[in-house]
Amino acid sequence: MQPADLERELDHVHTAAFGWALACCAGDRAEAEDVLQTSYLKILDGRARFDGRSAFRTWLFGVVRHTAAETRRRHRIGRWLPLGWLGAAARDGGPDPAAALARSEESRVLERALAALPARQRQVLHLVFYQDVSIADAARVLRVSLGTARTHYERGKAALRRTLEGDRA
Amino acid sequence: MNDAADRKLRDRFAALRREDAAAAPAFAALRSTAARQPPRRGRLVPLAGAIAVAVVAIVAAFGLLRSRAPREPLVSLSTTRWQSPTDFLLRVPGAQYLETVPRLTL
Numbered sequence: 436m437q438p439a440d441l442e443r444e445l446d447h448v449h450t451a452a453f454g455w456a457l458a459c460c461a462g463d464r465a466e467a468e469d470v471l472q473t474s475y476l477k478i479l480d481g482r483a484r485f486d487g488r489s490a491f492r493t494w495l496f497g498v499v500r501h502t503a504a505e506t507r508r509r510h511r512i513g514r515w516l517p518l519g520w521l522g523a524a525a526r527d528g529g530p531d532p533a534a535a536l537a538r539s540e541e542s543r544v545l546e547r548a549l550a551a552l553p554a555r556q557r558q559v560l561h562l563v564f565y566q567d568v569s570i571a572d573a574a575r576v577l578r579v580s581l582g583t584a585r586t587h588y589e590r591g592k593a594a595l596r597r598t599l600e601g602d603r604a
Numbered sequence: 605m606n607d608a609a610d611r612k613l614r615d616r617f618a619a620l621r622r623e624d625a626a627a628a629p630a631f632a633a634l635r636s637t638a639a640r641q642p643p644r645r646g647r648l649v650p651l652a653g654a655i656a657v658a659v660v661a662i663v664a665a666f667g668l669l670r671s672r673a674p675r676e677p678l679v680s681l682s683t684t685r686w687q688s689p690t691d692f693l694l695r696v697p698g699a700q701y702l703e704t705v706p707r708l709t710l
Contacts, residue, residue: 442635445635446631446632449628449631449634450625450628453624453625454621454624454625464627468629468634471634472634472637475634479635538620538623539619539623542616542619542620542623545616545617546620561617564613564614564617565617565618565620592610592613595613596609596613
């Protein structure tokens with residue numbers, strides 16, 4: 436794919452990618468922007484190459500997930516070693532308070548319920564319900580088998596429903 | 605979960621998506637900041653090199669110190685007296701008579 440085509444594709448899926456980066460960074464907006472920026476850099480300088488084996492969006496989500504995991508690892512190291520000059524400074528993480536205030540009450544309740552789920556369940560539910568991705572594509576993004584993705588989906592959905600009903604009661 | 609519950613969940617996620625989309629940074633802004641960033645790999649190479657040099661230096665210093673230190677034998681033979689656990693079997697009654705030459709007065 437030519438650089439100009441890549442940029443056009445990235446621009447096209449940018450909003451969805453930002454939503455996915457937020458989900459991978461547990462709602463931390465600053466970290467999500469960092470992760471998305473690093474992902475774009477990897478793609479545009481050729482460190483991550485799209486080989487056309489899946490849809491562009493599915494592939495991009497995989498890159499973002501991988502980059503978010505790398506960033507988390509770096510922050511964990513940053514807590515133990517003074518590597519601020521490497522950009523590995525520890526962050527407190529968590530949702531940005533200003534962004535949380537701008538949310539509607541319904542969305543805040545949903546975010547809280549999602550935050551209580553294990554990461555894999557949260558990510559599968561995000562991909563299926565937020566991004567309208569099929570469970571098979573969600574499995575590809577998360578690099579798990581279809582059966583595992585289905586299990587995370589069913590368990591996550593049941594747990595999310597229980598939490599939301601508990602909040603309502 | 606039934607379809608109605610799924611639809612409700614989908615609607616809630618759609619509302620979340622609309623709010624995120626409204627607050628998302630512009631693609632061009634992220635793109636231009638990304639273009640200005642130095643490659644991260646380039647910053648990790650000096651660190652990996654420094655760690656490797658430090659490890660080699662520590663190992664070499666440790667080896668040098670060990671080779672220069674005078675080697676003490678683990679057991680000093682001059683101060684050790686070994687005794688067999690079966691020595692008592694050699695002690696027979698009347699052994700003191702066998703250690704001296706008997707003096708005969710004829």
